[in-house]
Amino acid sequence: MQLNQHARLSVAPMMDWTDRHCRYLHRLMSGHALLYTEMVTAPALVRGGALHLLDHDPSEHPVALQLGGSDPAELAEAARLGAAAGYDEINLNVGCPSDRVQSGAFGAVLMKDPALVARCVTAMRRAVEVDVTVKCRIGVDDQTPEDVLPEFLSRMVGAGVERMTIHARKAWLDGLSPKENRDIPPLDYPLVQRMKELFPNLHLSINGGITSLDQVEALLDSGLDGVMVGRAAYHQPADILCTADRRIFGAGPEADTTPEATVERMLPYIEAHLSQGGKLGQVTRHMLGLFAGRPGARAWRRVLSEGAHRDGAGTDLVREALAAVTSLSAMADPMQAV
Structure with missing residues (x-):
């Protein structure tokens, strides 16, 4: 192209x-x-x-x-x-x-x-x-x-x-x-x-x-x-x-992506950044809007905003934030939990 x-x-x-x-x-x-x-x-x-x-x-x-x-x-x-x-x-x-x-x-x-x-x-x-x-x-x-x-x-x-x-x-x-x-x-x-x-x-x-x-x-x-x-x-x-x-x-439709899949694909990048001495918040500050307008968006932002700058913060925090979104999304749309 x-x-x-x-x-x-x-x-x-x-x-x-x-x-x-x-x-x-x-x-x-x-x-x-x-x-x-x-x-x-x-x-x-x-x-x-x-x-x-x-x-x-x-x-x-x-x-x-x-x-x-x-x-x-x-x-x-x-x-x-x-x-x-x-x-x-x-x-x-x-x-x-x-x-x-x-x-x-x-x-x-x-x-x-x-x-x-x-x-x-x-x-x-x-x-x-x-x-x-x-x-x-x-x-x-x-x-x-x-x-x-x-x-x-x-x-x-x-x-x-x-x-x-x-x-x-x-x-x-x-x-x-x-x-x-x-x-x-x-x-x-x-x-x-x-x-x-x-x-x-x-x-x-x-x-x-x-x-x-x-x-x-x-x-x-x-x-x-x-x-x-x-x-x-x-x-x-x-x-x-x-x-x-x-x-x-x-x-084609297979090219569509999702915020959830994007988070999962960011994890190796975040790990590499942390291994080089970087801070989690340097990356996750750009991820706060990923779920904008969706159930769980506030929980996602809160978990990352409050925890990303703590000593030792890593990909476990990102997974915790993603779990909060997934849980609240399922509650908002019970069919997702079936």
């Missing part, structure tokens, strides 16, 4: 969330969805030598590295490091509105300087053979998205970009917090859909406010090439990923 096909459904890069443990979990639930790292800054890799930020498990593929930065030469070197580490795609962040990102002159603030973004992308593409992509907003601050977004996309196409993801909200860099920027600016899906009409050869994914596979299917049916899901894929991953291979990628 080509990377463009995997991009029909992707899990958004999310700071402090989509680390390697989270991505391993998500890959167990869907074999086809495209996964993204947290944003890694180019200075951290190039000047700081923080190559451990590139660590990932081979099973995560297809997996993309998202970079933050605004210096073309530095981004080119960071892209080389990412490609050498085995990432399938290098993505440039032009959408994050955090103060930390603005102070580094990258992220959403780069929407104001499409010429600089084009230079960054050109340098990155020259440095690596893997896909170089861009994730952006529809605009920032007082920009008029209907005016600036077509110009921005035109610049990206001119720089050789063939695949982009658009978060269908404006970012307000002055006046809204990063959290507020994820909710308050209104979504404008029709504008993104019009961009696909304007740039028919550009592979366009949409991001922002998508909470179900029904929405994913509807957006794909509208003519968009891909859909990127963020918080819903983290907080209720089973709803987004367990049936995605069948519904979005055309696999």
Whole structure:
């Protein structure tokens, strides 16, 4: 399957969330969805030598590295490091509105300087053979998205970009917090859909406010090439990923997964992590939403949240949490106990 096909459904890069443990979990639930790292800054890799930020498990593929930065030469070197580490795609962040990102002159603030973004992308593409992509907003601050977004996309196409993801909200860099920027600016899906009409050869994914596979299917049916899901894929991953291979990628029903089976398949990974000196909570914090919306979900979260940070906590605790879910699910649906 080509990377463009995997991009029909992707899990958004999310700071402090989509680390390697989270991505391993998500890959167990869907074999086809495209996964993204947290944003890694180019200075951290190039000047700081923080190559451990590139660590990932081979099973995560297809997996993309998202970079933050605004210096073309530095981004080119960071892209080389990412490609050498085995990432399938290098993505440039032009959408994050955090103060930390603005102070580094990258992220959403780069929407104001499409010429600089084009230079960054050109340098990155020259440095690596893997896909170089861009994730952006529809605009920032007082920009008029209907005016600036077509110009921005035109610049990206001119720089050789063939695949982009658009978060269908404006970012307000002055006046809204990063959290507020994820909710308050209104979504404008029709504008993104019009961009696909304007740039028919550009592979366009949409991001922002998508909470179900029904929405994913509807957006794909509208003519968009891909859909990127963020918080819903983290907080209720089973709803987004367990049936995605069948519904979005055309696999057979045997491709469907379940939260219970995913927990069982996580146990060897957790054992290996603990044997290397890791802590249980580093992995299980990403698993808290596995049973969201199901009987027993609260018990699952409680057992893991209260016990994962205790000394000696291991896979027995995960099995205890799973037993609590199974028991409460059976009580809610007596036919399961037959």
